[in-house]
Amino acid sequence: MVEVRLKEGDRLEWAIKKFRREVQRAGILRDLRRRRFFVKPSEAKRLKAAAARRRRRRQVQRQRRTEF
Numbered sequence: 001m002v003e004v005r006l007k008e009g010d011r012l013e014w015a016i017k018k019f020r021r022e023v024q025r026a027g028i029l030r031d032l033r034r035r036r037f038f039v040k041p042s043e044a045k046r047l048k049a050a051a052a053r054r055r056r057r058r059q060v061q062r063q064r065r066t067e068f
Contacts, residue, residue: 002026 008024
């Protein structure tokens with residue numbers, strides 16, 4: 001649970017901005033979007049494999065850049 005404590009005299013705009021930052025850092029919105037619809041186990045497996053391929057491709061590209 002994200003919580004922002006206000007002190008006496010803190011501005012509301014600042015509190016809202018900090019709250020949004022904390023929500024984003026905690027990954028709450030990303031998780032809600034991911035859980036919005038049911039994903040079949042086979043589809044979840046396929047998505048997970050695709051994400052692993054993307055991660056691996058990025059890792060190889062980074063290694064190639066540092067070799068030169």
